[in-house]
Amino acid sequence: MIMMAKKHPEKPKNQLATNRKARHDYAISDTYEAGMMLTGTEIKSVRAGKINLKDGYAQIRQGELWLENVHISPYDAGNQFNHDPLRRRKLLLHKHELAKLSGVVKDKGITIVPLKVYLKHGFAKVLIGVATGKHEYDKRETIKRREQDREMRRVIKNNF
Template sequence: MAKKQDISARITEIRNRKASHDYFIGETFEAGIVLSGTEAKSLRAGKAQIQDAFVRIDRGEAILYNCHISEYDFGNIYNHVATRERKLLLHKNQILKLKSEVEKNSAAIIPIRIYFKRGFAKVEIAVCKGKKLYDKRESIKKAEAMREAKRAMSLRNYR
């Protein structure tokens, strides 16, 4: 009898690794994303990039800009445009909260990751404040200190 395939091995997740380096990440929201045509197949294949992506509130709707989802390799003439604007599905009170945060704190709305949940594509977005150069250096120092501490603890456990 064949083994069942591990579900977690099939789940793809596109992450924005630069977000935590460039921004202080605040409150996060989970939003659905409106996809067209072969975009879902490209996302499942992991052919997307959200490093330069951002969200803007236009006319009461959340729109995702600069999200690059590559064209599907096996698509036809009805393949999608790679960097089109995509609407995000949020509740009205969430949109109003995001809009007030951006206006009040001069923050940005950045996508953190794209993943699938029960067959639907979801985007985790966060309200972020930009880091200055000295903040980035401080974050790097903290990460190095944590790495050194973990290394010391692992060496201690082997003796």
Template structure:
């Protein structure tokens, strides 16, 4: 079966830049949204080099707008004095209905909005964000156990198929 890739990695016309694998481990993903970002030129050039980290990123709703915080896009190596700050907050481009829905849902207890992946879609930088609910420690252990069980069963099936061929 192999690794599970997000929709961004599977579809043609998309080039994956960064993924937040820890988010899927730490949260139950409720709904996902694809949104654009307001970026500067050096940020886009740095992303085209495939450099970014979503590890500590989160989305905050402020004044009817969505803002992406703590996403690390390193400075562009050939940039001059016009280079960007690596961890600045970036505005997300969403429809008003989506912003209103996310604002109301994120105010519920235990809900947060996290970035899942950063990619180019037809030449434009996009980020996939998710409304998520934090997992308890036992949920994380259960998820790991299910993943290990699935891996072991896949290995056993593959071994049985190899034996049948020979």
């Protein structure tokens, strides 16, 4: 019998970047899909997958939602038209969604984090989540539960 290495699950074609650390560090309660206002060279870099959401967050300023600390690498062929990689980018939401978010974020310990960036009908969209920070013991509990689930699936798979 020939044993083959397990293939990693492939991400969907339209998904460009994910923030895996967000689900580990935060408990996500609600998610919203928002459009991103990008310059010409930024969208080319995003389509090439050169975006990093790791330390990103969103903030409401003067009634608008802004994505901060998200790194989009400069476009290789962009020369003088390139952008600042860490510049603040405006997120586009409906008024009622923005009002709901601004009411929720006023509570202490709640933040808005980007979860993933993907293309939808040719436009770059970001999935943002309303998050509360996890304590260290919550993170350990999550890891323990995940390992128990994995062990149960393995036992069930081997028995049947």
